[in-house]
Amino acid sequence: MATIKEIADMANVSRTTVSRVLNDSGYVSKDVRQRIMKVIEETGYVPSEHAKSLRTKKTKVIGVILPKISTETSSRLVAGIDDILSEKGYQILLANTNLDQEKELEFIKLLKVRQVDGIILTATNVNERLVQQINKTDIPLIVIGQEVDSVSNVLYDDYHAARAVVSLFIQKGHEAISFIGVDESDVAVGHLRKKGYIDEMTQHGLTVEDTWIQKGIFDIESGYEAMKKIIETSTHTPTAIFAVTDRLAVGAINYLKEKGYQIPEDMAIAGIGASEISQYVNPPLTTVDYQNEAAGKAAAKLLIESIETNKKEPKKITLDYRLLVRDSV
Amino acid sequence: MATIKEIADMANVSRTTVSRVLNDSGYVSKDVRQRIMKVIEETGYVPSEHAKSLRTKKTKVIGVILPKISTETSSRLVAGIDDILSEKGYQILLANTNLDQEKELEFIKLLKVRQVDGIILTATNVNERLVQQINKTDIPLIVIGQEVDSVSNVLYDDYHAARAVVSLFIQKGHEAISFIGVDESDVAVGHLRKKGYIDEMTQHGLTVEDTWIQKGIFDIESGYEAMKKIIETSTHTPTAIFAVTDRLAVGAINYLKEKGYQIPEDMAIAGIGASEISQYVNPPLTTVDYQNEAAGKAAAKLLIESIETNKKEPKKITLDYRLLVRDSV
DNA sequence: TTTTGATGTGGAATCGATTCCACATTGTAC
DNA sequence: GTACAATGTGGAATCGATTCCACATCAAAA
The missing domain is CATH 3.40.50.2300 (Response regulator)
Incomplete structure (x- = not known):
């Protein structure tokens, strides 16, 4: 790999001048510029990024x-x-x-x-x-x-998206809406989406049972487990599930189908993320597209x-x- | 951001010696080494990658x-x-x-x-x-x-994977197997998979009608179109479809469902890629996992x-x- | 006592660019 | 004809490391 010095020598000019052509800065005459350009073409020279970075930061x-x-x-x-x-x-x-x-x-x-x-x-x-x-x-x-x-x-x-989902459920007549979240140390996904859920429920005077709120860890498997817990431990079985990610929702769907629930008739469900699978699960999953x-x-x-x-x-x-x-x- | 020279000055040694400590090369006495280490610790110094790269390549x-x-x-x-x-x-x-x-x-x-x-x-x-x-x-x-x-x-x-898919169809009793591929300028996906298909068919003495072979461009939409062409233009409707990617297969499934075909009863289908959607389409798609x-x-x-x-x-x-x-x- | 080899350290060149400054040439205005 | 600006070019320092070589110690071997 050639260096600027070699180019300079071949074109019979100084490194400075070559550099000027390279960055078109300063004055360079037409002649010299063309001469240098030609050499650069012929040799396929490209300046080293490292040397440049070292100098220019x-x-x-x-x-x-x-x-x-x-x-x-x-x-x-x-x-x-x-x-x-x-x-x-x-x-x-x-x-x-x-x-x-x-x-x-x-x-x-x-x-x-x-x-x-x-x-x-x-x-x-x-x-x-x-x-x-x-x-x-x-x-x-x-x-x-x-x-x-x-x-x-x-x-x-996150907050308003969560509220929007819950609001949709409520519009459709649901009152017993349960929630599959993630750890709240994740402020955006864990905390804010949960807060949106709680606030929307509260604002509509709907109560939330403790067992309706479960946590997963972002994968399908844990969505399945969370859903299982909700069904198995709730005295009031909810009629809708809001999962904070699509994958969790898919896990939940898997469990529900296994147990013979009809979606959305027996249980409505929605996620967040607009992941590709959300279109292809059966039925297609209601979700939020974050773009x-x-x-x-x-x-x-x-x-x-x-x-x-x-x-x-x-x-x-x-x-x-x-x-x-x-x-x- | 400190430089090696500053570290050297602070530790009262030369840059060389600091460099030695950094790369533990050459001889450095315990004393000096520790003194330098201490300065490095305190200043949080880290050598510049660019200078290093420039020198070491x-x-x-x-x-x-x-x-x-x-x-x-x-x-x-x-x-x-x-x-x-x-x-x-x-x-x-x-x-x-x-x-x-x-x-x-x-x-x-x-x-x-x-x-x-x-x-x-x-x-x-x-x-x-x-x-x-x-x-x-x-x-x-x-x-x-x-x-x-x-x-x-x-x-x-690609070649053997394609043969394996076709072979599976044949095992299941299919004889009229059609193919959705991509342009053959893509040697692996376009050419080799097609060759695998043709060879496996030929080896089993099965004939392939021209209209059974269609091309898409890697997306779901074009899978749909290809499937449509196959159905609409074939005199003999095939009983199985081999699509060279899962997305093409999903497109094909969409078309088939729309037209009321039962999968796999009326039409069997398989793809390649083991994409996530392949698990969640209905029915789950037979595919090849390339890992x-x-x-x-x-x-x-x-x-x-x-x-x-x-x-x-x-x-x-x-x-x-x-x-x-x-x-x- | 001298040699020798291991150990320890620093000076200075080097990597490949950019850029400040100095100097030379030319053109134009007074 | 002189002054001054615009134009054109090169020398040399610089960026922040690595590394070759030289030199200094010091202990053990001859």
Whole structure:
């Protein structure tokens, strides 16, 4: 791989001049410029990014920290991010925490060392140490999906989405509505969606039995188990189930079908996420579309803005959701 | 961000010595080592990757070129790759071609410039220019899913998988088996799977009518259209459908259901890919599991081996497949 | 006592770019 | 004809590490 010096020698000019052509800065005469261009063409020379980064402190790389790579949410998000970023000549450096909280911290450090121009963090739960680490990071950083005061966020409207789902059930005449959630340390999915559920119920004067609220851990299996618990332990069997993710809902459906329940006649059910399977379960699942790709795009745009203008004040964007009403209610 | 010089000054030693501690190479006395360590601790110093890369020509970054980010295949693949890579301290730099052939070439160049330590390329179709570009790349490179002579490959056994599916149909008594494929410029998915289909049919002395073979373009919609064509144009309506991807199969199912066909009674159907929806369509789809995650892992291992041993001879790995027989046949 | 080899440390070149400054040439206005 | 700005080019420092080589100690071997 050739270097700028070699190009300079071949074109009989100094490195400075080659550099000028490369970045078209400063004055270079037509003649010289063409001579240099020609040499560059012929040799297929491309400047080393590392040398450039070392000097300029810019890398054109954005670090993206994900809780898990192989989920629809993540891959849609990344698709959205990449869509905007690639347009602006940035590339994505992937960091997969595999739901390990420690790794979030580690990766932020690692990405700093690599001098990425910016970081997009999809956080699951936000603890004190993470916030500290975020605050002492001078690299532009966007957090998706969870609120962190000091930086820009792209947020889903978990609270209102949850209320909308419950509201739909109530409209359809349901009163005994049960809930499958996740741990509340996940503020967005665990806490806010639950709060939406509780508030909507309360506002309509509906009571919630303790056994109607169960927890899972994001996978289909635990949705099945949660549903089982609800059915087996409730004195009043509910007539509707609100699961905070589609996968949990699918698990619940599996259990209900196994026990001979008709959906939606015997039990209505809805999830959140608009995952692909939600269309193909039987009956098609009512869900909320969070438009992750749009979220990714929004985050990328925020980040680029922040990088290019070097502005500090954090912006908060709350995205729209769409309730997809299908046959499961 | 501190530099090695500052650390050296604070510890009253030379940069050389600090570097020695950092990489534990050469001789450093206990005293000095501890003194330096202490300063490093206190300042939270971490060496700049760029300066390091500039000097050592190593980046601990692997470029991964994907045809499309947000597909199950890709995300599983990446998950597998990351699994192995992160263990060895490598990170992934993502490059998404969005099915644009030109971009494959571009990205290979770009990744070179960024001096990645290796490249994993998931190619869709392999043309002359791509092979040329690959050959003149001195960076270790693995191609997944398509055969390229000069480099290491991780391959799916498309041909035999296709035969296995067709064989299953035949076993179940089907003779009129039709085929929904994709363009044959995609050697693996388009050509090999078709060849497997044809060969298996021929070997059993079964004839294939022209109209039984239709093409789609990887999405559900085109599966629907292909199925429609088969039904509408065939003089002999087939009794089984082999679609080369699950999505195509799902599209076909949608059409068949719409027209009142019972699956598998009136029409048996199978796909390839073991995508998540394949479990949740009704009836569950018979398909082939290619274990993409395993493929990703295999590719990553090959790549690391190639990087660390600096060996050249290309290796070919053909992965196992599993036929998942479900209610659709 | 001298040699030798292991141990310990620093100086300075190097990687491949960018960029500040100095200097040279040309054109234009007074 | 002089002054001054605009234009064009190169020298050399710089970014932050690694690494070759030289040099200094010191203990054990000859």
